[in-house]
Amino acid sequence: MCGILGLLLHNFEGEAASEICEGLSLLQHRGQDACGIVTCGAKGRFFQCKANGMVRDVFDAKSLSTLSGGMGVGHVRYPTAGSSAYAEAQPFYVNSPYGIVFAHNGNLINTRELKAFLDADAHRHINTDSDSELLLNVFANNLQKTGKFRINEEDIFTAIGGLMVQVKGAYACVAMLAGFGIIAFRDPNGIRPVGMAARRRPITGPTDYLFSSESVVADASGFSDWEDVKPGEAIIITRERVTRRHLMPSATFAPDIFEYVYFARPDSVLDGVSVYRSRMAMGEMLAENVKRVLAAENLEVDVVIPVPDTSRVAALELAQRLKIPYREGFVKNRYVGRTFIMPGQQTRSKNVRKKLNAMALEFVNKAVLLVDDSIVRGTTSKEIIQMAKDVGAKKVIVASCAPPIRHSNVYGIDMPSPAELVAYGRTTPEIAEAIGADLVIFQTLPDLIASVQQFNPSLKAFDCSVFSGEYVTGGVNEEYLSRIDTMRSENAKRKVGSVVPDRVEAAEMAPGRNGPLNGADETIGLYNSWTAMSPNERANRAIVS
Numbered sequence: 245m246c247g248i249l250g251l252l253l254h255n256f257e258g259e260a261a262s263e264i265c266e267g268l269s270l271l272q273h274r275g276q277d278a279c280g281i282v283t284c285g286a287k288g289r290f291f292q293c294k295a296n297g298m299v300r301d302v303f304d305a306k307s308l309s310t311l312s313g314g315m316g317v318g319h320v321r322y323p324t325a326g327s328s329a330y331a332e333a334q335p336f337y338v339n340s341p342y343g344i345v346f347a348h349n350g351n352l353i354n355t356r357e358l359k360a361f362l363d364a365d366a367h368r369h370i371n372t373d374s375d376s377e378l379l380l381n382v383f384a385n386n387l388q389k390t391g392k393f394r395i396n397e398e399d400i401f402t403a404i405g406g407l408m409v410q411v412k413g414a415y416a417c418v419a420m421l422a423g424f425g426i427i428a429f430r431d432p433n434g435i436r437p438v439g440m441a442a443r444r445r446p447i448t449g450p451t452d453y454l455f456s457s458e459s460v461v462a463d464a465s466g467f468s469d470w471e472d473v474k475p476g477e478a479i480i481i482t483r484e485r486v487t488r489r490h491l492m493p494s495a496t497f498a499p500d501i502f503e504y505v506y507f508a509r510p511d512s513v514l515d516g517v518s519v520y521r522s523r524m525a526m527g528e529m530l531a532e533n534v535k536r537v538l539a540a541e542n543l544e545v546d547v548v549i550p551v552p553d554t555s556r557v558a559a560l561e562l563a564q565r566l567k568i569p570y571r572e573g574f575v576k577n578r579y580v581g582r583t584f585i586m587p588g589q590q591t592r593s594k595n596v597r598k599k600l601n602a603m604a605l606e607f608v609n610k611a612v613l614l615v616d617d618s619i620v621r622g623t624t625s626k627e628i629i630q631m632a633k634d635v636g637a638k639k640v641i642v643a644s645c646a647p648p649i650r651h652s653n654v655y656g657i658d659m660p661s662p663a664e665l666v667a668y669g670r671t672t673p674e675i676a677e678a679i680g681a682d683l684v685i686f687q688t689l690p691d692l693i694a695s696v697q698q699f700n701p702s703l704k705a706f707d708c709s710v711f712s713g714e715y716v717t718g719g720v721n722e723e724y725l726s727r728i729d730t731m732r733s734e735n736a737k738r739k740v741g742s743v744v745p746d747r748v749e750a751a752e753m754a755p756g757r758n759g760p761l762n763g764a765d766e767t768i769g770l771y772n773s774w775t776a777m778s779p780n781e782r783a784n785r786a787i788v789s
């Protein structure tokens with residue numbers, strides 16, 4: 245999952261970069277590997293700063309001051325294609341036609357065909373393994389076809405409409421055309437989120453516009469009138485006007501339900517559903533299931549303990565429903581980020597221990613019910629169950645707000661290989677055994693869907709592929725799944741900095757590390773010179789201009 249952001253200030257000479265940076269820090273939970281900002285100055289020049297690392301490590305006052313202009317695009321990255329190499333950090337830039345900057349959240353499934361098309365037909369050079377670079381080049385190629393000296397909104401809609409026919413998969417995108425404006429569009433199934441908001445100062449005065457993956461950015465920056473970009477819709481914002489068009493209105497709208505389970509911030513509202521409320525509902529629904537299973541097993545629990553952070557909202561609701569005390573038995577180190585989206589199994593496991601500490605007094609001689617939002621690889625559950633037992637828990641039962649995850653994700657979550665998933669090929673008792681729990685209780689899929697859908701009944705479908713194995717875009721078959729599985733594990737072997745390498749140690753992936761690792765076969769970003777600059781200088785350099 246990545247976070248995308250676009251900002252257009254009414255003042256051409258304004259400083260968009262610092263606001264984009266603040267916005268990206270609010271989207272940090274969507275991607276911790278790399279981040280970047282590109283702004284456009286008054287003369288139509290782009291200024292760029294991007295690097296591996298978290299927002300707080302990549303940007304400082306000095307680097308932001310080099311990013312001139314009242315319009316810009318930002319990105320936080322969690323890689324799902326290619327590698328976590330610096331060269332694949334976004335936003336991406338192509339100079340032709342018109343000067344385009346591009347940020348993408350999602351994952352494409354017909355990259356092989358797109359690559360062949362871009363090579364053989366469009367004659368466009370692709371420099372990385374990133375699917376987002378392909379997407380940008382399809383867009384650029386379609387714009388090029390207009391053959392115009394200056395383009396208008398109609399041309400852009402035509403280009404995006406063509407892209408929506410060519411490209412398969414999940415994509416929520418924000419783009420910027422030099423000296424023209426910012427653009428957002430969303431795939432026809434609306435799998436990944438993106439919305440828009442406006443800010444008038446004073447109320448009737450000139451307007452600033454924002455595109456963002458999540459509404460929390462709008463709330464925190466004084467924007468209002470949040471509106472989701474509709475599936476298959478494109479919105480173009482220039483200083484003169486806002487223009488929008490449904491380019492593919494007929495596909496099934498199926499936002500990814502995992503956004504509500506885990507990815508999005510609780511204080512965001514996605515497609516009309518408060519993430520917070522949906523998590524409360526997940527807790528309520530799960531409580532009923534827990535009650536049934538405990539009665540059937542003739543078991544009692546003394547205390548409900550959430551697995552911080554994401555499960556807290558649901559766990560509290562569940563505890564209240566069951567009238568069992570809720571206790572914060574695990575204390576979270578606020579300086580350790582999300583472990584699931586860290587690269588490399590070793591790094592993830594180590595960081596669960598660094599992130600969570602069990603307070604013995606809440607566990608000693610108790611039958612504890614640990615509540616988590618999801619069990620994916622089982623990394624977190626294995627570690628925390630052991631921790632609970634180490635500090636004296638008598639019995640450890642685990643309840644998950646999501647059903648067992650047994651299928652690959654191909655739409656922007658890094659779960660390429662079912663073999664990595666702890667529920668794959670296992671029954672519920674076998675999962676309990678694998679993670680060391682006395683019992684595991686899962687939410688059912690209908691209950692999970694109801695937890696979200698009740699707040700917006702117009703949402704008739706969701707992407708639930710990781711639970712059901714049904715892929716809403718079509719085009720995902722056994723051959724494809726085994727191909728991405730092999731490709732990703734080959735990548736892991738071939739490249740340091742790739743998405744799933746066990747050998748990428750925490751130290752190597754330290755925040756702010758933005759150079760290639762020793763001996764690594766890593767593509768170097770085109771617009772950067774590694775050797776002459778220190779990491780800080782690199783991050784501080786306005787690169788494209």
Ligand SMILES: O=P(O)(O)OC[C@H]1O[C@H](OP(=O)(O)OP(=O)(O)O)[C@H](O)[C@@H]1O
Pocket residue numbers: 506551552553554555581582583584585616617618619620621622623624625
């Ligand atoms: O079974 P796993 O592969 O471990 O994945 C699932 C766990 O990972 C996530 O936590 P994470 O630490 O990423 O973030 P959080 O602090 O938002 O809960 C999620 O909330 C689960 O706790």
Ligand SMILES: NC(=O)CC[C@H](N)C(=O)O
Pocket residue numbers: 245246321322323324325326332348349350351352374375376656657
């Ligand atoms: N998680 C995402 O949205 C990733 C975007 C894109 N597929 C990349 O790997 O950079």
Ligand SMILES: [Mg+2]
Pocket residue numbers: 551552553554555616617624
């Ligand atoms: Mg968690």
